[in-house]
Amino acid sequence: MTATLTGVGVGPGDPELITVRAVRILREADVVFVPVLDRPEGARAAGRAETTIAPYVPSERLRRLPFALDDRGGVTERRESAWNAAAQAVATAVDDGARTLAFATIGDPNVYSTFGYLAQSLRALRPAVAVHTVPGITAMQELAARSGVPLCEGREPLTLLPATAGLALFADAVAGPGTVVAYKGWRRHAELLAELRRQGRLSDAVLGSGLGLTGDRVGPAAEAGDDPPYLSTLLVPARRDRRGGKL
Amino acid sequence: MTATLTGVGVGPGDPELITVRAVRILREADVVFVPVLDRPEGARAAGRAETTIAPYVPSERLRRLPFALDDRGGVTERRESAWNAAAQAVATAVDDGARTLAFATIGDPNVYSTFGYLAQSLRALRPAVAVHTVPGITAMQELAARSGVPLCEGREPLTLLPATAGLALFADAVAGPGTVVAYKGWRRHAELLAELRRQGRLSDAVLGSGLGLTGDRVGPAAEAGDDPPYLSTLLVPARRDRRGGKL
Numbered sequence: 349m350t351a352t353l354t355g356v357g358v359g360p361g362d363p364e365l366i367t368v369r370a371v372r373i374l375r376e377a378d379v380v381f382v383p384v385l386d387r388p389e390g391a392r393a394a395g396r397a398e399t400t401i402a403p404y405v406p407s408e409r410l411r412r413l414p415f416a417l418d419d420r421g422g423v424t425e426r427r428e429s430a431w432n433a434a435a436q437a438v439a440t441a442v443d444d445g446a447r448t449l450a451f452a453t454i455g456d457p458n459v460y461s462t463f464g465y466l467a468q469s470l471r472a473l474r475p476a477v478a479v480h481t482v483p484g485i486t487a488m489q490e491l492a493a494r495s496g497v498p499l500c501e502g503r504e505p506l507t508l509l510p511a512t513a514g515l516a517l518f519a520d521a522v523a524g525p526g527t528v529v530a531y532k533g534w535r536r537h538a539e540l541l542a543e544l545r546r547q548g549r550l551s552d553a554v555l556g557s558g559l560g561l562t563g564d565r566v567g568p569a570a571e572a573g574d575d576p577p578y579l580s581t582l583l584v585p586a587r588r589d590r591r592g593g594k595l
Numbered sequence: 596m597t598a599t600l601t602g603v604g605v606g607p608g609d610p611e612l613i614t615v616r617a618v619r620i621l622r623e624a625d626v627v628f629v630p631v632l633d634r635p636e637g638a639r640a641a642g643r644a645e646t647t648i649a650p651y652v653p654s655e656r657l658r659r660l661p662f663a664l665d666d667r668g669g670v671t672e673r674r675e676s677a678w679n680a681a682a683q684a685v686a687t688a689v690d691d692g693a694r695t696l697a698f699a700t701i702g703d704p705n706v707y708s709t710f711g712y713l714a715q716s717l718r719a720l721r722p723a724v725a726v727h728t729v730p731g732i733t734a735m736q737e738l739a740a741r742s743g744v745p746l747c748e749g750r751e752p753l754t755l756l757p758a759t760a761g762l763a764l765f766a767d768a769v770a771g772p773g774t775v776v777a778y779k780g781w782r783r784h785a786e787l788l789a790e791l792r793r794q795g796r797l798s799d800a801v802l803g804s805g806l807g808l809t810g811d812r813v814g815p816a817a818e819a820g821d822d823p824p825y826l827s828t829l830l831v832p833a834r835r836d837r838r839g840g841k842l
Contacts, residue, residue: 357736364616367606367732371615458739458746459753479743483736485614489604492705493728499705505756505764506706509773513750517772521752525764 351442351477353449353470355457357484358400361560365485366400373482374405377450379441383462386414386430396560397452413437413451415462431462435469442477449477454560457481460510460531487581488529491556494566497585500527504586511536519543522584530582537576541569549584556581598689598724600696600717602704604731605647608807612732613647620729621652624697626688630709633661633677643807644699660684660698662709678709682716689724696724701807704728707757707778734828735776738803741813744832747774751833758783766790769831777829784823788816796831803828 354373359365374380382398398410413434416426441449457463458481467479488508492499500506505526509517511533518540521528533540544550553569557576565572569582601620606612621627629645645657660681663673688696704710705728714726735755739746747753752773756764758780765787768775780787791797800816804823812819816829 359614362616364619365614365730367612367614368618369609369611372611456736456739456746458736458744460747460749461745464745464748481740481743483612483732483740485730485732486736489703489705489730489733492703493730496726496728497705498708498711499703500707500755501711502707503757503760505754505760505768507752507754508747509752510750513752513772517752525760526756 349447351447351449351474353438353451353467353477353479355451355453355461355463355467355479355481357456357458357461357482358397358452358454359485359560360455360487360490361396361400362490363400363403365490366404367482367484370482370484371404373448373450374401374452377405377409377448378446379411379449380405380409381411381413381434381438381449381451383415383451383453384412386416386426396454400454400560401452411437411441413466431465431469434466435473438466438470438477439473442474453484455486456484458483459486459508487531487556487559487579488583490559491529491554491566491581491583494556494559495554495583497552497554497583499529499583500586501588511540515539515543519547522547522549525586527586528584530584531580532578533580533582534576534578537580540582544569544584549587552587553582553584556583596694598694598696598721600685600698600714600724600726602698602700602708602710602714602726602728604703604705604708604729605644605699605701606732606807607702607734607737608643608647609737610647610650612737613651614729614731617729617731618651620695620697621648621699624652624656624695625693626658626696627652627656628658628660628681628685628696628698630662630698630700631659633663633673643701647701647807648699658684658688660713678712678716681713682720685713685717685724686720689721700731702733703731705730706733706755734778734803734806734826735830737806738776738801738813738828738830741803741806742801742830744799744801744830746776746830747833748835758787762786762790766794769794769796772833774833775831777831778827779825780827780829781823781825784827787829791816791831796834799834800829800831803830 507521555569555572754768802816
């Protein structure tokens with residue numbers, strides 16, 4: 349039997365926002381890997397993926413893989429080492445007899461996820477291992493549901509971008525005809541809000557801070573304060589006038 | 596007890612790609628509405644939302660609401676009549692004593708969904724009814740999973756647009772630095788492919804035809820033929836060179 353590694357999206361952090369398929373794959377897996385922040389000092393807390401799937405997977409089948417999730421600025425040596433070590437850990441589990449392996453990742457494994465790099469690294473090491481993914485609910489979908497603001501209607505385009513991609517890209521997208529969602533606006537929060545104010549789009553914008561964490565907050569971006577956490581999601585809806593106006 | 600209407604995203608059509616929360620809300624609801632294509636000749640087949648939730652909801656709790664889903668070109672009279680009639684049907688169910696009402700919609704209720712128009716119409720009729728949504732897996736996420744092509748990595752923006760928004764918007768998005776997903780490219784399929792060829796982006800593009808339906812097809816867009824069904828999804832990944840190259 350060929351071994352299979354499945355990247356399983358577990359959604360924004362609420363154990364109820366995981367799909368029936370994801371639950372099945374996690375329950376059937378011989379080993380379930382979860383990413384954990386690699387802290388040089390050694391103290392590793394459970395990550396969000398791990399706490400999200402806790403109701404479904406007994407802890408003895410979980411294995412933590414440390415990643416340099418807090419690195420910035422491209423492919424650092426620490427990041428590459430972590431990808432390689434993670435792929436090696438998966439390969440070793442396969443060599444030890446595991447046939448169904450899963451990797452739980454917050455959100456969706458095909459949306460800004462570490463899983464893609466792990467999958468590429470594993471393909472180089474063990475090309476015979478089949479790689480699959482199971483989609484998961486993203487933070488922008490959770491923010492739309494929690495705030496009551498649709499992501500896109502009719503002919504509106506939707507642009508999703510990380511604030512790390514730069515302010516020019518954000519400003520261009522906001523100047524367009526559609527909805528814009530920015531992830532990880534943490535360090536650029538004041539700049540993003542100033543740009544929205546300049547373009548007359550601040551009043552409709554909503555912010556989700558720390559979505560999926562205890563004490564998360566959803567509300568008008570204009571009232572959100574100046575210091576959102578790292579995992580913030582900013583939703584700027586297209587200009588909408590009447591029911592179905594964008595059809 | 597206040598009545599609640601919940602727009603429940605049921606994903607791309609596979610009953611396993613529905614969230615645990617969606618299953619719970621559908622099972623607990625007094626009434627579950629499903630959209631059905633309003634055919635003047637009267638013969639109404641079960642819609643995709645209905646077949647997707649069939650394993651979870653007994654048919655006696657289902658009620659079909661006809662919508663003018665096949666209309667094009669803005670807010671037609673037929674569309675407005677359907678929204679109003681659907682909102683009236685929900686209001687009548689509330690008046691008859693239903694307290695938990697759900698509306699099942701393919702994909703996500705906040706992504707190009709009819710649910711938003713129904714919710715607006717109901718608010719005007721019965722402002723006291725609380726409206727919520729439960730997010731669902733979208734077709735683009737399903738296509739990424741099925742094709743093995745990530746939607747976005749690192750700093751790449753992601754643009755989602757309906758082909759009905761026009762070729763200029765599609766061409767602009769493809770010329771940008773990110774990934775582009777086009778929905779409903781059916782009538783414009785040849786134009787979309789010609790634009791991808793012109794910009795040198797056809798070889799990486801993948802197409803999902805009739806995702807979630809029996810006989811759906813996922814593969815390279817260049818090999819897809821000229822006549823995809825109405826519900827087609829085209830994924831044009833950003834240019835990618837090496838592992839983590841977009842970080």
